[in-house]
Amino acid sequence: MADSEQDNTDRGDGDNLKSDKLFTLKKWNAVAMWSWDVECDTCAICRVQVMDACLRCQAESKKDFYGRQDCVVVWGECNHSFHYCCMSLWVKQNNRCPLCQQEWSIQRMGK
Amino acid sequence: MASMLKDWGQFTFEDKWPCMRPIILKLLKQEPVTQGEWQDLFFSVHLVCLENEKGPPKLRDALKEDIMDFIKQAQQRVLAHQEEQALLKAYIAEWGKFFTQCNYLPTPFRQLETSLAGKTSSTPQKRNQPDESIVRKLMLDSWNQSIFGEIKQRLQDSAMRLVRAERNGEAFDSQLVIGVRESYVNLCSNTTDKLQIYRENFEAAYIEATEAFYWVKAPEQLSLHGVENYMRYAEAKLREEELRAQKYLEPNSASVQLLTECCVRVLVATFKPAILAECPRMIQHHQTDKLRLMLKLMDRVPEGVGPMLRDLEEHIANAGLADMMAAVDVITQDSEKYVERLLDLFRRFSTLVKEAFDDDPRFLTARDKAYKLVVNDATVFRLELPPRQGAGVGTAVVNSKPNNNNNGQPESKCPELLANYCDMLLRKTPLSKKLTSDEIESKLRDVLLVLKYVQNKDVFMRYHKAHLTRRLILDTSADSEKEENMVEWLREVGMPADYVNKLARMFQDIKVSQDLNQQFKEQCRAAIADSINIKILNAGAWARGSERVTVSLPLQLEDYIPEVEDFYKKKHSGRKLQWYHHMSNGTITFSNQVGRFDVDVTTFQMAVLFAWNQRPMEKISYENLRLATELPDPELRRTLCSLCAFPKLKRQLLLVDPPAHSPKDFAHDSRFWVNQEFAIVKNGKLQKRGKINLIGRLQLSTERSKEEDNQSIVQLRILRVQEAIIKILKMRKKINNAQLQTELVDILKNMFLPSKKMIKEQIEWLIEHKYIRRHDEDINTFVYMA
Ligand SMILES: [Zn+2]
Ligand SMILES: [Zn+2]
Ligand SMILES: [Zn+2]
Numbered sequence: 001m002a003d004s005e006q007d008n009t010d011r012g013d014g015d016n017l018k019s020d021k022l023f024t025l026k027k028w029n030a031v032a033m034w035s036w037d038v039e040c041d042t043c044a045i046c047r048v049q050v051m052d053a054c055l056r057c058q059a060e061s062k063k064d065f066y067g068r069q070d071c072v073v074v075w076g077e078c079n080h081s082f083h084y085c086c087m088s089l090w091v092k093q094n095n096r097c098p099l100c101q102q103e104w105s106i107q108r109m110g111k
Numbered sequence: 112m113a114s115m116l117k118d119w120g121q122f123t124f125e126d127k128w129p130c131m132r133p134i135i136l137k138l139l140k141q142e143p144v145t146q147g148e149w150q151d152l153f154f155s156v157h158l159v160c161l162e163n164e165k166g167p168p169k170l171r172d173a174l175k176e177d178i179m180d181f182i183k184q185a186q187q188r189v190l191a192h193q194e195e196q197a198l199l200k201a202y203i204a205e206w207g208k209f210f211t212q213c214n215y216l217p218t219p220f221r222q223l224e225t226s227l228a229g230k231t232s233s234t235p236q237k238r239n240q241p242d243e244s245i246v247r248k249l250m251l252d253s254w255n256q257s258i259f260g261e262i263k264q265r266l267q268d269s270a271m272r273l274v275r276a277e278r279n280g281e282a283f284d285s286q287l288v289i290g291v292r293e294s295y296v297n298l299c300s301n302t303t304d305k306l307q308i309y310r311e312n313f314e315a316a317y318i319e320a321t322e323a324f325y326w327v328k329a330p331e332q333l334s335l336h337g338v339e340n341y342m343r344y345a346e347a348k349l350r351e352e353e354l355r356a357q358k359y360l361e362p363n364s365a366s367v368q369l370l371t372e373c374c375v376r377v378l379v380a381t382f383k384p385a386i387l388a389e390c391p392r393m394i395q396h397h398q399t400d401k402l403r404l405m406l407k408l409m410d411r412v413p414e415g416v417g418p419m420l421r422d423l424e425e426h427i428a429n430a431g432l433a434d435m436m437a438a439v440d441v442i443t444q445d446s447e448k449y450v451e452r453l454l455d456l457f458r459r460f461s462t463l464v465k466e467a468f469d470d471d472p473r474f475l476t477a478r479d480k481a482y483k484l485v486v487n488d489a490t491v492f493r494l495e496l497p498p499r500q501g502a503g504v505g506t507a508v509v510n511s512k513p514n515n516n517n518n519g520q521p522e523s524k525c526p527e528l529l530a531n532y533c534d535m536l537l538r539k540t541p542l543s544k545k546l547t548s549d550e551i552e553s554k555l556r557d558v559l560l561v562l563k564y565v566q567n568k569d570v571f572m573r574y575h576k577a578h579l580t581r582r583l584i585l586d587t588s589a590d591s592e593k594e595e596n597m598v599e600w601l602r603e604v605g606m607p608a609d610y611v612n613k614l615a616r617m618f619q620d621i622k623v624s625q626d627l628n629q630q631f632k633e634q635c636r637a638a639i640a641d642s643i644n645i646k647i648l649n650a651g652a653w654a655r656g657s658e659r660v661t662v663s664l665p666l667q668l669e670d671y672i673p674e675v676e677d678f679y680k681k682k683h684s685g686r687k688l689q690w691y692h693h694m695s696n697g698t699i700t701f702s703n704q705v706g707r708f709d710v711d712v713t714t715f716q717m718a719v720l721f722a723w724n725q726r727p728m729e730k731i732s733y734e735n736l737r738l739a740t741e742l743p744d745p746e747l748r749r750t751l752c753s754l755c756a757f758p759k760l761k762r763q764l765l766l767v768d769p770p771a772h773s774p775k776d777f778a779h780d781s782r783f784w785v786n787q788e789f790a791i792v793k794n795g796k797l798q799k800r801g802k803i804n805l806i807g808r809l810q811l812s813t814e815r816s817k818e819e820d821n822q823s824i825v826q827l828r829i830l831r832v833q834e835a836i837i838k839i840l841k842m843r844k845k846i847n848n849a850q851l852q853t854e855l856v857d858i859l860k861n862m863f864l865p866s867k868k869m870i871k872e873q874i875e876w877l878i879e880h881k882y883i884r885r886h887d888e889d890i891n892t893f894v895y896m897a
Contacts, residue, residue, distance in 0.1 A: 021702075021724050021727075022701065022702060022703070022720075022723050022724055022727045022785060023699050023700070023701055023717075023720050023721055023723070023724055024699060024700045024702075025642055025665070025667055025668070025697065025699055025717075026642065026697070026698040026699055026700055026709065027642055027643070027644065027697050027698045028642060028643045028644070028668055028671065028695070028696075028697035028714070028717075029584075029586075029643075029644045029645075029646065029695055029696050029697055030643060030644070030645050030646070030668075030671065030675065030690070030692075030695045030714075031584060031645075031646045031648070031690070031691045031692075031694040031695040032645070032646070032647045032648070032675070032688045032689060032690045032691060033647070033648050033649070033650035033653060033654045033688070033689050033691055034647055034648070034649065034650060034679075034683070034686045034687065034688050034689075035649075035650040035651065035686065035687060035689070036685055036686060036687075037685055037686060037687040049651060051649065051650060051651025051652075052651055072685075073685055075685065108684065108685060109684075109685065110683075110684065110685030110686065111682075111683050111684045111685060111686075
């Protein structure tokens with residue numbers, strides 16, 4: 001414990017060199033939340049929030065879908081967004097955006 | 112063969128009878144008959160039957176005459192006795208012999224019977240069962256008509272007197288009674304109901320005598336020895352009479368059951384009120400043996416057990432609430448004591464039900480019902496839920512300000528305290544450190560046991576999730592395996608799946624975040640890697656609807672932010688990050704004139720303390736701290752209070768003038784400065800080095816969100832009620848009010864118990880918004896509107 005304290009002050013971070021500041025940072029545990037950068041929270045196709053896995057993914061693997069990163073979000077050129085799973089089924093029937101009826105083409109995929 | 116038969120056909124009845132008769136008489140008298148004589152008799156019968164159609168009737172008449180003669184002699188022997196016992200004994204002796212012969216004598220006359228029935232001799236005689244034997248019937252009928260018919264009443268009376276004597280403890284030859292019964296059974300000439308005579312005479316007399324006997328004895332016993340002893344008497348007599356009935360009454364008939372019913376009526380049903388009146392007292396004094404006996408008796412009479420169940424319920428509710436009231440000072444302060452008290456009560460009541468009622472399901476149900484009352488009682492402490500107005504489906508917006516003097520229903524604080532207790536077991540606490548892994552597990556199981564009885568499980572879930580969030584973010588779980596087990600146990604005890612899934616998802620997400628932190632440290636500059644850990648969590652799993660608080664970070668921290676964001680952008684796309692500084696925390700080193708200390712702090716506390724780095728000896732005003740940190744007023748007050756009035760510290764980190772003890776004590780011009788005399792005090796000694804934790808309970812909940820907690824519980828309930836009503840109507844299309852209420856409670860029971868009022872309001876709301884409508888002909892029926 002004493003050693004690591006010593007290390008910390010010795011190595012310093014430039015402004016720590018002069019040291020004897022009243023308070024010095026030892027460790028910061030920073031918390032952030034991520035969410036899909038979407039305009040509408042809910043997928044218009046399956047009516048589930050896009051932050052949750054789509055209905056099909058939830059039903060298929062009830063037990064372990066929570067940690068899955070692969071039920072991602074897709075954005076069209078129209079800027080509307082849906083679950084990628086939901087949209088790829090949708091376009092087989094109808095190659096238009098369910099919200100604005102523009103021809104569907106993928107602008108980007110979430111990762 | 113044919114010619115031989117013809118030869119034998121010469122013999123007539125008159126030829127053969129003289130040599131048959133002596134053998135028949137010997138048989139009747141039960142005198143020994145030789146093998147030869149026995150076979151001769153068969154042969155003679157055969158020859159007589161071959162003679163012509165006149166032979167058999169003659170033989171039958173002659174036989175009958177001899178049987179009658181024999182019976183007359185027997186009758187004289189029996190009636191020679193005047194005294195009843197002697198008469199009965201003589202009768203039974205004669206009857207015994209005669210009845211035995213009824214089984215032998217018919218055998219040689221089989222062919223006669225066949226001939227009389229108009230059949231030829233050579234066909235197989237299937238119908239010739241001894242029971243149906245004509246000769247046997249002849250013998251029994253004759254006996255019945257002469258001897259038995261004449262004295263059966265006397266016989267029966269003396270048999271009953273014998274039974275009575277036995278009840279009074281005298282011993283006698285039970286065959287005397289049994290013989291009379293056998294006479295009744297075997298002498299019945301009604302072939303379709305062979306027990307008719309027996310039932311109408313012997314059985315009826317037996318039951319009547321029994322009833323009369325106990326009609327006198329039972330009240331005598333009760334008034335002489337009291338209820339407790341009477342129960343023992345009644346139980347013993349019931350068993351005794353059942354055994355006696357099995358001996359004296361006809362087996363394979365309803366007799367024993369009828370007798371038992373009669374005994375139950377006289378011995379138990381008559382005294383039901385007197386016996387039941389003792390029940391509450393016995394329950395109160397845990398008199399399990401007596402209760403066990405009472406249940407045995409009461410179980411045999413209609414409406415006997417119901418009052419006992421009600422007594423038990425009443426006792427549990429009263430004793431349970433009284434016990435909680437008596438300890439109210441301790442348990443309202445200490446969730447551990449509260450839970451242990453509740454469990455103690457549960458064990459006490461369960462032991463009673465086990466020892467007194469053998470865990471009879473009816474009594475277990477009564478225990479559960481009453482214990483539920485204790486657990487959910489709101490008199491000891493309550494959670495005040497604000498009243499609310501209708502909100503739209505799918506929105507959790509509060510339409511009106513809560514109005515606290517309105518009729519918000521108070522609820523038990525039990526679910527909150529249970530969740531707190533869980534937290535103490537799962538977090539690194541003095542309690543969890545003191546216990547072994549098995550002990551913790553068994554205590555968690557105890558919590559789940561009580562939770563089963565909690566009406567509003569949604570409150571438990573809310574607090575449990577908040578505690579879990581705190582433990583995961585602060586890395587304060589005592590045992591991560593136990594944490595995950597707990598989630599599965601919650602699933603097992605029937606917590607709603609969507610709720611449990613959310614918890615499971617948090618565990619998954621925290622693991623993803625740990626991997627990410629690892630990768631970050633491998634890729635970024637060494638200096639940064641040493642001083643920062645990142646948790647980047649899925650907002651859907653952790654922070655849905657929660658509020659963020661902004662803060663002006665110390666410069667050093669501010670510098671880290673872009674590094675993390677750049678790293679994250681390279682890994683992921685289409686995502687946005689939001690920093691939750693009210694959840695983040697860290698460790699700082701504090702050096703003053705006394706020594707150096709490692710202090711665990713929240714990021715807000717850090718932001719406040721770092722304001723002194725530029726001006727270590729200055730006094731800074733509240734207002735200037737607000738400008739420096741940009742924290743909202745309530746958060747700043749709370750943070751400052753934790754630094755200058757932290758409960759466990761002898762010496763505080765910050766000093767304030769004028770002195771303050773609570774967040775509202777600070778004025779805008781209150782001045783704060785760093786305590787250069789700060790030191791850790793341990794056992795009265797100053798420590799120059801050391802580590803302290805000032806995070807306390809600050810993390811995670813912002814001032815506002817805490818106030819909104821209870822409000823949102825109510826909002827969520829409204830939504831759940833609305834969803835459930837829609838779900839039911841979608842399925843049923845049409846449903847009446849009563850059934851709707853039942854199905855609603857069924858759907859929601861694992862979360863909370865919806866009040867009638869809430870249901871009514873939500874129905875109104877849904878009608879108003881055209882989700883459902885009332886039926887045209889019946890306003891109490893609702894119809895789904897697509
Ligand atoms: Zn979808
Ligand atoms: Zn999917
Ligand atoms: Zn579109």
